[in-house]
Amino acid sequence: MIRLENTTGNDIASEISVLRRRMGAPATGMVMTLLVLADETSQADATLAATQAAHEHPMRILVLIPRPDSQFDRLDAEISVGGEDGPGEVVVMRLRGALAQHAGSVAIPLLLSDTPIVAWWPHDAPGVPQEGDIGTHSARRITNAMSESDQIAALKKYAEGYRPGDTDLAWTQITSWRTLLASTLDADHHQIMGAEVHVLWATAAANLLAAWLGSRLNIPVSVVESDGPGITQVRLITTDADITIERPDGKVATLRRQGMPPATIALPRKDWGELMSEELRRLDPDEIYGETLRALDEVGQGSLSLGVVIEENDNV
Amino acid sequence: MTERNPLRDRRDLRLPRVAGPSAMVIFGVTGDLARKKVMPAIYDLANRGLLPPNFALVGFARQDYEDQDFAKTVHDAVSEHCRTEFHEDVWDQLSEGIRYVRGDLNDPEAFQELHRVLNELDQDRGTGGNHAYYFSIPPRFFSVVTQQLQKAGLAASDSGGWNRVIIEKPFGHDLKSAQELNRVVDSVFPPDSVFRIDHYLGKETVQNLLAIRFANNLYEPIWNNNFVDSVQITMAEDIGIGSRAGYYDGIGAARDVIQNHLIQLLALVAMEEPSGFGAESVRMEKEKVLRSMILPDDLDRHTARGQYAAGWQAGVEVKGYLQEDGIPPDSTTETFAAIRIDIENRRWAGVPFYLRTGKRLGRRVTEVAVILKRAPHLPYSDSNSEAKDLGSNAIVFRIQPDEGMTVRFASKVPGTVRELRNVTMDFQYGESFTQSSPEAYERLILDVLLGEPPLFPRHEEVELSWRILDPVLAHWAKQGQPEQYSSGGWGPPSAYRMMSNDGRSWRRP
Numbered sequence: 173m174i175r176l177e178n179t180t181g182n183d184i185a186s187e188i189s190v191l192r193r194r195m196g197a198p199a200t201g202m203v204m205t206l207l208v209l210a211d212e213t214s215q216a217d218a219t220l221a222a223t224q225a226a227h228e229h230p231m232r233i234l235v236l237i238p239r240p241d242s243q244f245d246r247l248d249a250e251i252s253v254g255g256e257d258g259p260g261e262v263v264v265m266r267l268r269g270a271l272a273q274h275a276g277s278v279a280i281p282l283l284l285s286d287t288p289i290v291a292w293w294p295h296d297a298p299g300v301p302q303e304g305d306i307g308t309h310s311a312r313r314i315t316n317a318m319s320e321s322d323q324i325a326a327l328k329k330y331a332e333g334y335r336p337g338d339t340d341l342a343w344t345q346i347t348s349w350r351t352l353l354a355s356t357l358d359a360d361h362h363q364i365m366g367a368e369v370h371v372l373w374a375t376a377a378a379n380l381l382a383a384w385l386g387s388r389l390n391i392p393v394s395v396v397e398s399d400g401p402g403i404t405q406v407r408l409i410t411t412d413a414d415i416t417i418e419r420p421d422g423k424v425a426t427l428r429r430q431g432m433p434p435a436t437i438a439l440p441r442k443d444w445g446e447l448m449s450e451e452l453r454r455l456d457p458d459e460i461y462g463e464t465l466r467a468l469d470e471v472g473q474g475s476l477s478l479g480v481v482i483e484e485n486d487n488v
Numbered sequence: 489m490t491e492r493n494p495l496r497d498r499r500d501l502r503l504p505r506v507a508g509p510s511a512m513v514i515f516g517v518t519g520d521l522a523r524k525k526v527m528p529a530i531y532d533l534a535n536r537g538l539l540p541p542n543f544a545l546v547g548f549a550r551q552d553y554e555d556q557d558f559a560k561t562v563h564d565a566v567s568e569h570c571r572t573e574f575h576e577d578v579w580d581q582l583s584e585g586i587r588y589v590r591g592d593l594n595d596p597e598a599f600q601e602l603h604r605v606l607n608e609l610d611q612d613r614g615t616g617g618n619h620a621y622y623f624s625i626p627p628r629f630f631s632v633v634t635q636q637l638q639k640a641g642l643a644a645s646d647s648g649g650w651n652r653v654i655i656e657k658p659f660g661h662d663l664k665s666a667q668e669l670n671r672v673v674d675s676v677f678p679p680d681s682v683f684r685i686d687h688y689l690g691k692e693t694v695q696n697l698l699a700i701r702f703a704n705n706l707y708e709p710i711w712n713n714n715f716v717d718s719v720q721i722t723m724a725e726d727i728g729i730g731s732r733a734g735y736y737d738g739i740g741a742a743r744d745v746i747q748n749h750l751i752q753l754l755a756l757v758a759m760e761e762p763s764g765f766g767a768e769s770v771r772m773e774k775e776k777v778l779r780s781m782i783l784p785d786d787l788d789r790h791t792a793r794g795q796y797a798a799g800w801q802a803g804v805e806v807k808g809y810l811q812e813d814g815i816p817p818d819s820t821t822e823t824f825a826a827i828r829i830d831i832e833n834r835r836w837a838g839v840p841f842y843l844r845t846g847k848r849l850g851r852r853v854t855e856v857a858v859i860l861k862r863a864p865h866l867p868y869s870d871s872n873s874e875a876k877d878l879g880s881n882a883i884v885f886r887i888q889p890d891e892g893m894t895v896r897f898a899s900k901v902p903g904t905v906r907e908l909r910n911v912t913m914d915f916q917y918g919e920s921f922t923q924s925s926p927e928a929y930e931r932l933i934l935d936v937l938l939g940e941p942p943l944f945p946r947h948e949e950v951e952l953s954w955r956i957l958d959p960v961l962a963h964w965a966k967q968g969q970p971e972q973y974s975s976g977g978w979g980p981p982s983a984y985r986m987m988s989n990d991g992r993s994w995r996r997p
Binding site: 344348350351352353355358359390424427432435438439440450458459460 | 493494495496497499500501502503504506508509534535537540541542575577578580581584612613614
């Protein structure tokens with residue numbers, strides 16, 4: 173690792189090329205630039221997760237840590253190229269003083285040419301991620317409502333500021349639930365009248381799952397409190413026996429439906445690295461996420477609420 | 489009851505297609521292939537959440553196992569060879585559906601027992617009467633197994649479920665035997681229930697070949713005899729036959745590799761753009777180009793074969809083919825084979841395609857090299873003594889290892905006046921990237937369970953490839969001993985000769 177103190181974006185860029193040349197490996201084959209907008213508390217985990225994702229997606233990772241509290245306006249950087257951490261490059265930068273407001277100016281000379289740019293806020297993204305000097309450069313913007321103290325408020329904020337190309341890691345977290353639910357309904361079943369999502373406390377993931385089920389199946393969905401961890405059960409209420417998927421331990425789920433023996437399936441919760449790997453697989457807007465966020469809007473209007481079994485919807 | 493699943497949306501690309509309820513029966517489950525490739529791939533699929541929760545796996549072999557012992561064997565094979573991380577949770581879920589049937593392939597009672605086990609699984613696990621039979625056994629047993637399956641009532645789908653057969657190469661040893669094999673299997677199972685696995689076609693780079701050709705504007709305009717001089721397809725192995733003497737002797741390099749892998753690669757490189765990437769359209773284009781392939785008239789001049797001799801390879805002393813255990817000292821089986829194929833159509837007339845494969849060669853590599861014609865005029869030629877192939881560009885697809893693509897072109901040497909040199913431009917799927925890209929078997933097994941056959945050659949293709957290769961094999965059969973070549977090199981002198989006869993030379997891969 174090389175440390176550059178009181179430096180500039182241009183100097184960092186030329187240092188990367190020097191390191192690359194010394195290794196005899198020019199920066200080809202990298203598929204994107206990932207901008208990570210972190211703070212000191214999240215930067216270590218976020219960098220680790222991004223490095224894990226770089227095993228699947230060789231990329232340049234730029235970790236930008238604003239430090240407006242600093243006395244001096246200056247840029248410090250740590251550069252790692254290649255090696256144990258995978259094929260990509262990682263630059264962790266601290267933007268001190270007034271520089272904290274100008275992350276974009278630091279990042280621009282470091283963006284790989286002609287490849288996509290993805291921005292990730294592991295914590296506390298702006299209300300409209302697409303705006304601002306980072307978001308405007310990025311084709312994809314990844315937020316993480318799961319790391320906020322009030323996840324529901326955070327999700328609501330991102331829903332209001334949604335632009336195509338945004339996604340949230342809470343949405344990524346429920347892909348395995350959605351996969352299991354979708355394949356469960358590939359088989360014949362009775363008409364589904366409603367659903368329940370059981371969860372430890374109000375989480376963005378549970379709300380998104382409820383909103384997705386509600387909007388796709390056009391049914392009322394309630395989020396019910398449980399002992400956790402995370403989402404512990406999804407119950408589909410049919411005109412006959414219910415279909416349930418229970419996951420009491422956060423790892424293995426059991427699917428129960430009428431006429432079939434109970435089936436177990438591994439449904440582990442994923443860490444940031446796994447979530448980011450999935451997230452970076454597709455760089456086009458996730459329309460289903462956008463539509464689910466719009467369905468989430470109905471939360472406030474009473475068709476979907478937390479901790480309460482809601483009244484049946486008129487239009488079912 | 490339900491017509492369309494509202495949870496599925498074409499635009500929801502995150503949701504993978506998960507196989508429906510099904511059971512897979514593996515014949516020859518104690519063999520190397522089943523242990524090292526098939527079962528680990530099944531675990532990896534389960535780990536990626538692509539298998540249904542009630543998936544069942546039935547092993548069929550002669551060894552005396554209880555279900556638990558068998559599960560233990562699978563456990564060990566899987567934990568040693570799986571690509572993704574080994575999780576006991578996933579394993580536990582998978583192992584609940586593992587059964588073992590002991591029996592001889594000739595024994596009708598064993599198949600009755602298999603029938604009983606499958607019925608039980610359909611009941612207890614809800615596998616829905618969907619059965620895939622994986623023939624991980626030598627082809628001489630295919631006929632007896634298909635007949636046993638039929639007699640035991642396991643081939644017909646009475647309960648509305650499907651029955652599919654998966655077979656591995658070799659698909660026969662010549663046209664006649666391939667037709668016989670196809671007749672046997674097709675007499676019991678309809679053609680779209682027979683899946684011939686050519687694991688090469690499941691490889692990421694092979695799939696990428698089509699993407700690079702048809703999703704770009706850069707290559708297709710030059711993909712013809714106006715610009716292409718020749719194409720070289722190489723599959724070289726650095727190892728000898730190892731413990732496969734029984735399988736290999738009498739088969740040889742051409743049947744083992746050229747008939748399937750190399751001719752399939754050739755078809756993908758040379759075929760016209762399919763109207764879609766569905767099974768039917770791709771197959772149609774492949775068949776069309778296979779039908780246009782012809783051999784040279786003079787097979788002595790344009791083919792080569794050899795046997796590796798004792799020697800040193802990469803610093804290790806190695807045996808010759810004839811000295812390998814289990815190989816008769818007068819064996820005429822070739823371990824190196826090279827042939828020239830021409831394609832008679834507007835796009836490719838006059839462009840030779842050179843296919844070569846061998847064991848104990850310089851290094852392990854599989855690649856497709858498209859070599860372009862030299863630039864019509866080289867203004868630099870007077871000053872340059874360095875490379876005679878200067879200005880002849882090449883586009884190389886590396887199938888393995890270092891999966892990726894290389895473009896070769898000339899560039900000026902810095903500081904000199906007019907000195908040029910060939911340089912390469914490289915695209916690699918970084919090393920770690922390929923680690924997480926699925927193993928070919930995973931993709932193929934999933935496609936079987938989903939019933940999506942685009943990557944599986946139909947029997948027409950198999951027969952067409954034999955039709956191309958048969959005259960070469962017949963010609964070679966009359967020639968006696970193949971030429972010896974030194975281990976660790978790039979094949980026998982005749983291989984070099986067949987190229988110099990055409991005024992060309994092999995690329996060093």
